[in-house]
Amino acid sequence: MGRKNKNKKVQQSNGASGSTEGGKQLSKQVKKEVMDLIKTLLEKCSTPATGGSKDFDDYLNIRDTVEKIRDLQKDICLVPEKRGDKISAFIEWLKSKNVDTSCVDVGEFDGYGYGLQACKDLKENESFLAIPREVMMTAQSARNTCLGPIISEDKILQVMPSVVLALHLLCEKRTTDSYWKPYLDILPQTYNTPLYFTPDDVKYLKGSPAQGDCISQYRNIVRQYAYFYKLFQNDNSVQNLPLKEFFSFDDYRWAVSTVMTRQNQIPTEDGSKMTFALIPLWDMCNHCNGLITTDYNLDKDCSECFALRNFTKGDQIFIFYGARSNAELLVNNGFVYTENEHDRMAVKLGIGKSDPLFNMKSEVLQRCGLQVARNFYLHTGDLPVDSDLLIFLRIFHMDEDTLKSRFSEANAVQIKEELGDLDKVVSVELETNMWTYLETRSTLLLKSYETSVEEDDELLQKKKLSDCERLCVQLRYCEKNILKSTASYASQRKQKLQQSQNQTT
Template sequence: MPYHAAEIWCAARDRGGENGLCRSVIAGTPPDCGTWRSAPAPAALDATRRSERQASSRSRLRSGSLCSRIPAGIAAGCLFFSLVGHLAPNFLTRGSGCRAVGISSASRFHAERVVHLAAHSAAADSSRLAKEELSVDRASGAGLWPAMFEWVTGTGMDTSDIAVEVAPVDLAPGELGLIAKVPLEPGDVLVWAPTSLLLSKPQAVAVWGDLVGELSERIALALLLIHERFVRAEESTWSTYVRSLPRFDGDVSGPSFLWSDEELEELQGSDGYGAAVQMYNTILDDFVSLNATLFAGHPDQFGPSVFTLENFCWASAVVASRAYGDDNEGTFLCIAPLVDFLNHRAGALQLTRFGNGIVAYAHKHYEVGDQVWVSYGGKSNAELLSQYGFVDVDNAEEAVYLRVGEHLVLDEPFAEKKLQLLGELLGEGSDPRFGIFKLTRRPRDWEAQLLPALRTLALSLEDSVPSTVREMVPTQRPRLEAAAYALLEAALDRRAAEYPASLEEDRRKLSQGGLEERQALALRLRISEQELIALVKTYAVDRRYALESLKGDSN
């Protein structure tokens, strides 16, 4: 099934060596340099602050392949929402994320490594003045749809099935979406884009040939966007479409990996903090590599005044939030103009790719003037914010992560045996010392893996040590089951302690209003995650109480 581009790209996670440092980058650096930051692991957080926070928390359709927007840079677990655990060897689940947990501003520090890209900075200002084209007024959408419709019609595309138009929507300031022009029924075509209109790596190869042949589809697509916007400009086949794209300069909130250092501080404690940091770090690594090889070797085709870090970040954000691929490796990654204006709603249909293009179908009845939707796939709010720049307050796919050693405590007795059993549970190649477990709203989604881990960690001198973790899969005696849920409660308390404020405090601050858009988004993410933690804790407490009442019957 096709996936969204973002999930495709953070394919590597750097833990930073034996000291547990997680290499990270904060967005907002000037276009002439990139700065890597090292973030101490949560274990290095101030113990007093952690215990205070813990104490506070205790007191309070059709045939064709499906396309889904993939979160870029997230691997399950640490969150390291990567795709299928590419970010961390101890992660196995798809669509999770990358997280460098609740790190206080005092404990984060700049790494010494700073890459100066002098050649690019020298001409950056002049390039923006010389090549920047006019963009649309996203707040009003004035003239956007007539120009867009005239453009697609001029390409020879059959527009008879298009029953929507692009217009501003009330999701957030500057956001655009697709609005129904006629009543629509389930199965009706909303919008489609023919293969000839797609932006993809083959289009980049047509421009640069073998120079980009070995690049990933994500990077090739980002370079193509820069070329079409800044080099070809009004001569580009996609000029009308490119003018409609967000600039991420204040016109929309944008993916959180483009937020400034101060804005990212609002994400402290959430899984979205590490996701944003890791994604920016990946982009910066990509740019540094390109600058030292492709750009340096072919300045006539990749001019330093155009292929700047600033422009590469813009293009990478467009790819992250708008591109689609056929699998989690980014196969046939592309941007589908018009189709990419569809916003996300859980329960809607995913896109379908046919041999001649990408199609979106209605999943329900729509009246004239209704916004129509597509599903980006099951994404947590940390993924949605880091990739797209929004939070779904009713997100049924919300998730948080618990980590061995930080939330799930590994103690004697039988510590070595417990590690061995955890390694067996997590799978070959995983490091149980850094095991990561996903929690969602539905216990059935996480109990199958987490409960055997909790039972293993809860083993005491009263228990016989199993020879294989398979023995820990069935329900155990009430005493051990109750101890397992007690461990879960303690782990959730530790996880909740990483937020800079309690759930009640965050709710109060959000309700008072007067916040910048990105501040409000960060609070909504923190609230959503803390509500999930509270929900799972209530479930764990209820289970423990029920099991403790059975202890007398069977130990």
């Protein structure tokens, strides 16, 4: 797997894949301009994020520098392939590697783009696709190429296999006779990840915790790009690297987005640890609710996928990507799944050091394995509050007597059993205060958005939005519904407590 690329021809132009003629490189003057901007980026990205509006201002500042670099590099970027024209060659390549494609084909589906289509009826749990390690792109296959020496020396690459895969992808894309060329030719031309968002797209997320995540991701990838650009230009050990003269920001964000949206963990060949891989054909499956139905067969050294439900011939075959929130799906995969059964919203909560009972509360929290300040989650569905949040809220609202008399000597198991049980009541006063707090907090978070649920619904129904704008509106719409549901739930719990107390008295 992963033939060595050291003697392969390099694609040096922005012409069609395979071309080695008419290579256009940046002039020395333009290279100097780019390097000066790269140094500026490294300075800007080294400033710690502080949160709030300043982070957005910093994002705009960083983005302005990136746009100048993109303009200078526009003539050295890869030109996207027409995917549809390359699919038959891709399938033939898989067959030549003994991949059985008799159960599936590549199809186009409204609202999804390309996906896998059943070529016959499939029963739930029936195996329909097996992809051998031989055709995968992995962190290990990258070591067998011209990237090997750099990976061995660079500390960042040694601990970030996803970055290794992104550079691996770009090196192979720049290599005319790449082993993976048929696979590279059918990859998407662009993505809806935050790396492709405009500032106006990001503004649509005002009020959402995901806005900070999107800004942070952009900032981190820009810093990565600047670091590797400087390395490729200044390190003599990378003279033969295909990326040295053609490492553009546009190409890097494409490679990073490809890896983010398609990578999967598989065992290493000896099964001793996990590594990251791009799995051709399997990675064209789209997501739906369900269970994980992909496994790795070490004996056969292949990834096996089983049908998560019955599929009829002609149906699109879906797989379950895992229990991820819509914010995670948007930031890492570039889509929002509005029927997401596992959707949740991050809410940062903490106990301030000014609290007179800070030490006592933090000690009890630590015994439960909870930090004094961290993200907790509000969930979609009938039960928005999980046990971790419940434990935190109860400890947060405890008075000194309760902490001393009931929990000063209790162990973690006892505390979790009592405080993590929704049906148990620590005290009516504490529970009332807790549910009032959660109702108020949810209502205030709702007000931090610039639009209501109803206005978002109208936007999605009537206004023509770009793909990225629509995703941002869909995300905040889902988050607002979680907040509304949480506020309503907390109000109902409070009312039940009051009714119970009235009946008792």
